[in-house]
Amino acid sequence: MTLFRTWQQSDNGLLFKATHQQLKNKSKKLSYLFLYTYTQTIASPRNNKERGLEPMRTISWGLLKSIVIGGVLFGLSSSLLAFDFDNKLKVNGFGTLGVVYNNDENADFIRKKNQPDVKGGEVTYSQDSRLGLQLSYNPTPKLKFTIQAVSRYDHDESFSPKISWAYAHYVTNNWTIRAGRLGADNFFRADSLDVGYGFLWARPPPDYYAGNINSQYDGLDVTRTFYTNWGVVDVKAYGGKFDDSFYANETLSLDVSDTYVTGLIAGVEIDNLLLRAQYSHFDVRSITFDIPALRQIYPPLAHFTLPAKSSDYYVFGLSYDIRQWRLQAGINIYKQNGNLGTDSVANYLSVGYRYRSWTPYALLSSNTPHTTPTSPLLPIPLPDSLNLVAPVTDQYSIAVGARLDVAQNVALKAQIEQIESKTSNSFSWVNKDNWDKDATVFSIVLDFVF
Amino acid sequence: MATGAFFHTKILGGLISALLSLVVNIQATLAEDLAVVVNPALDIDSLNKKDVVNIFMGRRHTLDQNTIAMPIDLDDDTQLRTAFYMSLTNRDLAEINSYWARLLFSGKSSPPLKVQSAEAVLKMVSEQKTAIGYLPISLVDQRIKVIYTLQVPEQ
Numbered sequence: 001m002t003l004f005r006t007w008q009q010s011d012n013g014l015l016f017k018a019t020h021q022q023l024k025n026k027s028k029k030l031s032y033l034f035l036y037t038y039t040q041t042i043a044s045p046r047n048n049k050e051r052g053l054e055p056m057r058t059i060s061w062g063l064l065k066s067i068v069i070g071g072v073l074f075g076l077s078s079s080l081l082a083f084d085f086d087n088k089l090k091v092n093g094f095g096t097l098g099v100v101y102n103n104d105e106n107a108d109f110i111r112k113k114n115q116p117d118v119k120g121g122e123v124t125y126s127q128d129s130r131l132g133l134q135l136s137y138n139p140t141p142k143l144k145f146t147i148q149a150v151s152r153y154d155h156d157e158s159f160s161p162k163i164s165w166a167y168a169h170y171v172t173n174n175w176t177i178r179a180g181r182l183g184a185d186n187f188f189r190a191d192s193l194d195v196g197y198g199f200l201w202a203r204p205p206p207d208y209y210a211g212n213i214n215s216q217y218d219g220l221d222v223t224r225t226f227y228t229n230w231g232v233v234d235v236k237a238y239g240g241k242f243d244d245s246f247y248a249n250e251t252l253s254l255d256v257s258d259t260y261v262t263g264l265i266a267g268v269e270i271d272n273l274l275l276r277a278q279y280s281h282f283d284v285r286s287i288t289f290d291i292p293a294l295r296q297i298y299p300p301l302a303h304f305t306l307p308a309k310s311s312d313y314y315v316f317g318l319s320y321d322i323r324q325w326r327l328q329a330g331i332n333i334y335k336q337n338g339n340l341g342t343d344s345v346a347n348y349l350s351v352g353y354r355y356r357s358w359t360p361y362a363l364l365s366s367n368t369p370h371t372t373p374t375s376p377l378l379p380i381p382l383p384d385s386l387n388l389v390a391p392v393t394d395q396y397s398i399a400v401g402a403r404l405d406v407a408q409n410v411a412l413k414a415q416i417e418q419i420e421s422k423t424s425n426s427f428s429w430v431n432k433d434n435w436d437k438d439a440t441v442f443s444i445v446l447d448f449v450f
Numbered sequence: 451m452a453t454g455a456f457f458h459t460k461i462l463g464g465l466i467s468a469l470l471s472l473v474v475n476i477q478a479t480l481a482e483d484l485a486v487v488v489n490p491a492l493d494i495d496s497l498n499k500k501d502v503v504n505i506f507m508g509r510r511h512t513l514d515q516n517t518i519a520m521p522i523d524l525d526d527d528t529q530l531r532t533a534f535y536m537s538l539t540n541r542d543l544a545e546i547n548s549y550w551a552r553l554l555f556s557g558k559s560s561p562p563l564k565v566q567s568a569e570a571v572l573k574m575v576s577e578q579k580t581a582i583g584y585l586p587i588s589l590v591d592q593r594i595k596v597i598y599t600l601q602v603p604e605q
Contacts, residue, residue, distance in 0.1 A: 171511050354542075
């Protein structure tokens with residue numbers, strides 16, 4: 001009875017109002033701390049100084065905008081929390097403040113292919129730190145509109161926020177339909193890679209996810225859910241057009257926005273076991289190359305468009321919580337039907353053990369090519385730093401780390417990973433002409449949601 | 451020596467009685483079962499554990515063929531909420547919040563509406579036909595209908 005005595009004593013809910021208020025204050029303080037740290041540290045990354053930009057310019061309009069919008073939306077969210085039921089409007093957010101250090105000066109580690117590289121041998125805030133805000137409006141129980149913006153250090157070398165998602169969501173009995181700008185769900189759980197609080201590791205395994213260059217598309221998805229005695233089965237069909245420019249580094253950028261995707265996902269959840277199988281077909285109608293260095297030397301090769309063909313992904317994923325153990329695994333089989341790299345298999349296996357607020361974990365991942373690249377697009381040998389047309393990623397990684405849930409919406413994580421590559425050309429590294437093909441990456445991140 | 455033995459016996463006796471009183475206390479603080487409740491006007495009389503898990507974990511949107519469910523949850527950091535999810539899914543609140551972060555920000559589903567007390571759950575379920583909530587079984591009265599009883603293990 002003691003367990004519930006507090007409830008019975010507080011029939012006007014005052015006690016819990018106080019707890020609620022404390023929690024709100026805690027997350028409010030945390031967000032201010034985040035915004036402050038954001039302006040003090042990330043606003044002047046070492047990278048920009050090295051690139052010769054004036055210090056004043058590094059505090060870009062984009063960053064200021066993101067802080068102002070972030071602050072306004074956060075203030076709005078705090079005042080709306082108590083009224084979200086009546087007003088049918090909700091503001092939520094997620095963020096990460098992270099530092100990463102790669103011990104190899106000859107290889108630059110990147111979290112996501114369209115982020116600018118950060119010099120090896122340096123501590124950086126810019127790869128992992130980000131802030132996302134989501135606004136949703138439910139005019140009726142069946143209909144919902146959602147818009148999400150994310151601020152991260154991006155290919156334009158700023159933290160200016162970008163609309164990542166904007167869609168309408170309609171739910172009936174067993175059907176869910178979404179239309180608009182949607183998160184690309186190409187790989188196992190690839191639609192929530194920005195939400196660090198939602199996964200166990202400091203960073204999703206790059207061997208598995210770095211190939212996932214498209215993060216959102218404009219289109220439609222339809223899900224049919226079946227409820228059986230043994231579990232819930234979901235079948236989702238989706239299709240649309242990508243909108244990404246794929247920036248490699250200062251020397252080369254690729255525009256792959258002329259890409260169409262269609263796919264089918266089947267998933268089953270039985271208690272704490274989730275299994276997923278998926279097929280995605282990418283129709284890449286053209287790739288536009290931009291090589292600034294050639295503008296003076298040979299303009300026709302500085303900017304050109306080439307036809308490409310198509311590629312297919314076969315994806316399998318598993319997540320299983322058994323007692324205190326937390327297992328997760330993914331396999332991607334990539335088949336190219338033209339000029340889009342090499343056939344490859346990427347996979348990962350993660351094992352964690354939940355003990356009170358701690359979850360120590362181990363993570364193994366690899367990416368292995370299955371054909372030698374034929375490069376009819378550019379039949380000349382390229383330096384590794386430019387060879388993104390037919391990248392051969394052949395590497396594996398071993399990571400160990402721990403997640404500590406410091407509060408119910410804040411997690412602190414530390415991770416060490418050893419990356420071994422068989423080729424100096426690898427998808428998650430740039431500027432690696434003199435690379436000795438291995439590196440150790442140290443990460444500490446603070447993830448939160450509100 | 452005799453005095454020492456006497457004191458040892460006394461200490462041992464004290465320890466045993468302390469342990470006994472602890473056991474008695476533990477039995478006195480046995481957790482109360484939780485009731486999953488809906489509005490009496492709703493045409494459902496029972497759900498199984500899977501249905502309850504699916505509704506509160508955002509995998510199931512409907513209560514019956516025509517009713518979109520409105521699950522009602524309690525605020526973070528409460529023993530009642532901890533007991534509910536631990537009994538239902540064997541996960542602590544940080545893990546439940548982490549699960550919801552993934553679903554919410556990938557647009558799959560939204561977490562249940564949160565209220566601040568079991569009394570607020572009772573009020574909302576008695577007023578909203580589509581609401582489904584949970585509360586200590588001793589709070590149940592004629593304004594609401596129990597459709598599932600969750601046994602809370604000893605702490």
